[in-house]
Amino acid sequence: MPTASPAATPEGPRRPASQQGMRRQNLALVLSTVAASGPLSRAAVAGRVGLTRAAVSSLVDELLGAGLLVEGETQASGKAGRPGRALALHDRGPAGLGLEVGPAHLGACVVDLRGEPRVWHRVPALNRSRPAEQVLGELAELAAASTREALALGLRIEGAVLAVPGVLGPAHDTVEHAPNLGWHGVVPAEHWPAALRAPELENEANLGALAELWRGGEPADTLVHISAETGIGAALVIDGRLFRGAAGYAGELGHVPVHTDGPRCSCGARGCLEQYAGARAVLRAAGVRGTHRDPVAALVDRAREGHAPTLAALTRAGEAFGTALTSAVNLVDPAAIVLGGAYTELAPWLLPAMTTELTARVRVRPWDPDTLRPSRLGRRGPLLGAALLTTQRVITDPARLWD
Amino acid sequence: MPTASPAATPEGPRRPASQQGMRRQNLALVLSTVAASGPLSRAAVAGRVGLTRAAVSSLVDELLGAGLLVEGETQASGKAGRPGRALALHDRGPAGLGLEVGPAHLGACVVDLRGEPRVWHRVPALNRSRPAEQVLGELAELAAASTREALALGLRIEGAVLAVPGVLGPAHDTVEHAPNLGWHGVVPAEHWPAALRAPELENEANLGALAELWRGGEPADTLVHISAETGIGAALVIDGRLFRGAAGYAGELGHVPVHTDGPRCSCGARGCLEQYAGARAVLRAAGVRGTHRDPVAALVDRAREGHAPTLAALTRAGEAFGTALTSAVNLVDPAAIVLGGAYTELAPWLLPAMTTELTARVRVRPWDPDTLRPSRLGRRGPLLGAALLTTQRVITDPARLWD
DNA sequence: ACTAATTTGTTTATTGCCATGACGAATAGA
DNA sequence: TCTATTCGTCATGGCAATAAACAAATTAGT
Incomplete structure (x- = not known):
């Protein structure tokens, strides 16, 4: 997979730790804890990660306000004491759009924060025999339709990633070489409708691996x-x-x-x-x-x-x-x-x-x-991984959504 | 190199970010910046890492007080303005002790914070034909002598690491198998003089690689x-x-x-x-x-x-x-x-x-x-790496020395 | 030689975030 | 009903960095 990293390893001077960075990190900590361990009360999160209940409350307020978490009803624990209120990932919050071009199909999928696929399209298309521009045009339509469907489900797309079956250029903006598609030196962003934001590119195999990492059992x-x-x-x-x-x-x-x-x-x-x-x-x-x-x-x-x-x-x-x-x-x-x-x-x-x-x-x-x-995912892996890349980024750094 | 990690990857819930953690991280940031880019003024460090001069001043004060940095004379920059005062790694501060057992020799070395070897011993010893206890006893003496020499140079040993030419147990406390030494199931700490702290064990090849990483040109x-x-x-x-x-x-x-x-x-x-x-x-x-x-x-x-x-x-x-x-x-x-x-x-x-x-x-x-x-280091690599492991740890987290 | 400009390092006030501890709320058990 | 327990929130304080002003030390210009 000769795909160079777009951002080289920042081995040199790292960035300083600031209070905002600290907040940012703790927001991510709370969110990913809820993501990893199902519905959890504020107190349970606090106990698990080592923050105080007060701090978690404040962080959760922010995540609730941003629509990343939802507060459920009180959950009876069976034990004595006031029951906690269940916090879970919002199923109508930010979402990721995954796109895929194969030799004989186009794919699009939308996953919610929980990683559940909510929209799934796989349409036959003879892409080898058509110019890249036409293929990408049709894919953009599929993307737009998927975005509309997602919107109807209450989801808002926070990022789109296109799984490419080939070699990307070092800047990750060019498909250098995708023999199965007959693409050489194609820059998808140039053929994308100007009204829509062009998707990020990533290698299909890499996305399959990430899907396996995140949802592989x-x-x-x-x-x-x-x-x-x-x-x-x-x-x-x-x-x-x-x-x-x-x-x-x-x-x-x-x-x-x-x-x-x-x-x-x-x-x-x-x-x-x-x-x-x-x-x-x-x-x-x-x-x-x-x-x-x-x-x-x-x-x-x-x-x-x-x-x-x-x-x-x-x-x-x-x-x-x-x-x-x-x-x-x-x-x-x-x-x-x-x-x-x-x-x-x-x-x-x-x-x-x-x-x-x-x-x-x-x-x-x-x-x-x-x-x-x-x-476990088989051929669905790359498309799923493409969509998950965005939601995983949100979970590992929710603050990216508002600053 | 079948050497399991002593501390498994902490993939689960990470630790929360606290203000102390922030301080800790910024201390490390300042120290490693000075380590990487030679003598630097406070203002230069601030500009490079993105902290304010005031913050860097406070951090530097703490590092000076701990004896990790030294302040040199004012350095003329040639440009207009008040000249900065050069900050450099202390050459009489914390140090690392590296130890080595080979089939036919014992080795010990002390490096200062800058990574310079200050004490170096390599003595012939027919270790294959002697019981491990005797070998380790002699090595402990060499370690003690090296520590004394380091002390005379104003260095204080903050950690000792023994390079082992063989396979370590999962807890990194046992030499499972070192055929070149004839060791099997040897626990060096058991044969180490009770008065001295036993060294940490690490695989020789791994240390050679780290030496190459840190001082390989x-x-x-x-x-x-x-x-x-x-x-x-x-x-x-x-x-x-x-x-x-x-x-x-x-x-x-x-x-x-x-x-x-x-x-x-x-x-x-x-x-x-x-x-x-x-x-x-x-x-x-x-x-x-x-x-x-x-x-x-x-x-x-x-x-x-x-x-x-x-x-x-x-x-x-x-x-x-x-x-x-x-x-x-x-x-x-x-x-x-x-x-x-x-x-x-x-x-x-x-x-x-x-x-x-x-x-x-x-x-x-x-x-x-x-x-x-x-x-570039050849056979000296593992011993050097063993000593550097400690000083590198100090540089990447200086706060470990006082809390 | 004197002033202006510039850069450094320190000082003081402010901001942001978490910890601490106290409090009301909500439940189970006696 | 009362008590123990746990949950979530509130007010206070501490800490670390930012922001802005100041003093110190040098170069450049006239």
């Missing part, structure tokens, strides 16, 4: 998320944050060498994982010809039917994955390896060989096979 | 540091912090697969890097027999003499390194790869093949050969 704050998009990409989440690498090229799992003398790869090297487990390689080995509208579905169909070359190709891909992931496990030691994107649906046929290989190769340390699992 | 806050100690270890520094992985097993470069069907490794897998570039493998391929006191020196001697099998073995090791590092580069995308420890001295013979291999294999992204470089 098993909590794991250090994970590797694998997806097929432009080649094979692994997005790395480290300590709960997306890790892009020093130059933005971290997670190039597709070009990890599997067999040093293997077939030559399009990148120029030999024996890259992509030559064994990449979409093109698997399709060819499975004997799938021509261009299917949904090549993955074609593979799944054949695998279900027990088509021998397909099963063999998937097993071979799984083995190669296992070898490449051995490197990833030995180097990064993630708490979870998630098979996302198209690989989610192929997991039943990929996982056995991957698990066998990993179990045989990862020996210097205890290896739990459950570390490797298919995504 | 080219600044790079995301780096891979390779060293040979127990097998081949890569310590990962990510965003300026040591990355241990979810379970503490990150950086097991030695067991990254190089040839899937290669020779069986001691770990049970096949074709691990260690089978090509590990100390034992290289020594055998070079035809070095018996147990040298310093096997690396033996290799360097033969390589200098042009001994063909040695040169071939080193080239082969370099190639294998190149392949394994291709995985590391593609996955982690570090700003620097540093050849540390014993490999520093072998760098002249390893680097060419490594560079060739990396240049040929890393193709999906721009690859700068200068990313790979030998350590």
